[in-house]
Amino acid sequence: MLDAATGRTPPVLAGIDPYDTATVIDPYPFHAALRDLAPVVLLKDYNVYAVGRHAEIQQILDNWQDFSSASGVGIQDIRRPGxxxxxxxxxxxxxxGHTEVRAAVTKIxxxxxxRSWRDLFEREAAARVGEMLDRREFDAMEHLIEPYVLKVFSTAVGVDLPRENVIAIGEMRFNQTGPDNVLYRGAMERAEPYLDWYEHSVDRVGVLPGSIAEQIYVAEDRGEIEAGVAKSLVRTLVGGGTDSTxxxxxACFHHLARSPGQMALAVADPMLMxxxxxxxxxxxSPFQVIYRTPNRDVDFAGFTLEKDRKLGLWLGAGNRDPRKWDNPDMFDLRRNxxxxxxxxxxxxxxxxxxxxxxxxxxxLLTEFARRVKTVEPAGESLPRPMNQMRQLRSIPLRVTPQ
Ligand code: HEM
Structure with missing residues (x-):
């Protein structure tokens, strides 16, 4: 627990809106302003605090006693009417509540x-990379990453994941966790035709035998997970694991194609991948920001954070914090x-x-480094702007084989 409140209010970060589409596409000036102003700032337009330094993000995530997840990890307080x-x-x-559910899922x-999925993942990676080598020029999102992840993760989790549906629902979910803005409204509209699929996508009848989803339903049957919770848990796993991966x-393919020295290192030693x-x-960082809520007035980093006012932890900013990292803006495979x-x-x-x-x-990446000699951009990467998630829509690449 932290000390008693000091009464000092964090400074206001003005003049830059993290949820403006242009900032979502290029968040780095916002990250720098956020980190530089103070360890905690106030975003007045949204009535929330924001944290962008690595050390403070870690401290807050480690302190669940004072900083709760129960009012939602998006910007909205989901306990509020409306x-x-x-x-x-x-x-x-x-x-x-969390401890019990987490233990049951960890066991599964x-x-x-x-480890039992490795053969399947390697086979699928070999097939996909082979296809890309035949093409020489391709879109890494549409032709390589999306089909690969949707195949292997859907087999592991045991739920069918058609591409158009996943994209539309993902855009809805990862905009919904931000404010009610133009990104959110556009995504809601595009998701409309897929809502019925989404509702039934994790129903028990459809899940694959032996998969994660089936084991969660079985754990519920055995009473290891509270009755009625399995379906929403499967939804959390599918939602948490698909778009993020x-x-x-x-991000890896985008930066590899723009860092020839790094690709050369990986070709020489594919284990670096x-x-x-x-x-x-x-x-x-795929999850650019996750929220917590102070359970009480909390004194933190010299400021008093008010009970119930949400606090955004900008993971993307912390992961490039120069207080923590040397050359934070450099993609460096040896950094580990x-x-x-x-x-x-x-x-x-x-x-x-x-x-x-x-x-x-x-x-996927070790297979790529074993069979590809060079990779370069065949055009600009295009963004898929979302309030919470940082994801590209298109990464045109050109490769030469070894
Ligand atoms: C690159 C891929 C991934 C990234 C960047 C990512 C990121 C995250 C982050 C930041 C959290 C913490 C949320 C918080 O503290 O509020 C989290 C939790 C979680 N992730 Fe992932 N994730 C990835 C892949 C996956 C996969 C493949 C799965 C499913 C098998 C998954 C399922 C979950 C679940 C269920 C939680 C909640 C755990 C808890 O609350 O105890 N994630 N993930």
Missing amino acids: KFRIPSRLVEADPP LSPRLI IAGLG RTALDEGIRME PAGVHVAFGTGMHVCIGQMIARLESEC
């Missing part, structure tokens, strides 16, 4: 189960930032699926 929605029993829960996502791999995902998501960057969160809610995301990425 904003109410049923919270995820994992991401948007505090102990003791055992290292043994995850696609975004993270996108085992930690490439961590460097990719440090550079372009795993366990230090905050793109998977940290503390009690640290990403429960990170080993799956790492295995998916390792298989």
